[in-house]
Amino acid sequence: MSAYYIYKCTCGYERERYRNVKKCPKCKGELKRMEELKGLVPGRIVHWVCKDHYPAMVIKVDDKVSGYCVLRVFGQFPTDDERVECAFDEKCSPNTWHWIERE
Ligand SMILES: [Zn+2]
Ligand SMILES: [Zn+2]
Secondary structure, rough: OOOOEEOOOOOOEEEEEEEOOEEEOOOOOEEEEEOOOOOOOOOOOEEEEOOOOEEEEEEOOOOOOOOEEEEEEOOOOOOOOOOEEEEEOOOOOOEEEEEEOOO
């Protein structure tokens, strides 16, 4: 199905490609291929970031490479059914999600 990959460079260059590419056309640096996020399925509990890290359940997965999905967040909103849409970010930027840290 989705046979494309996202390639990223440290200079900020980012592109979707079907073929294997290794060098950044802007800075000639090494491109990093972003893999599909394994285990990203509805029902998985992850952390969603506001100021703190909140537990959130994956409701719907829109893109397994960027990790863009719909989450239901627990403990942050006054109502129980608050949903957010956001992408994966291992650097824990605001309004992103990541796998729950191991202690
Ligand atoms: Zn570059
Ligand atoms: Zn966390």
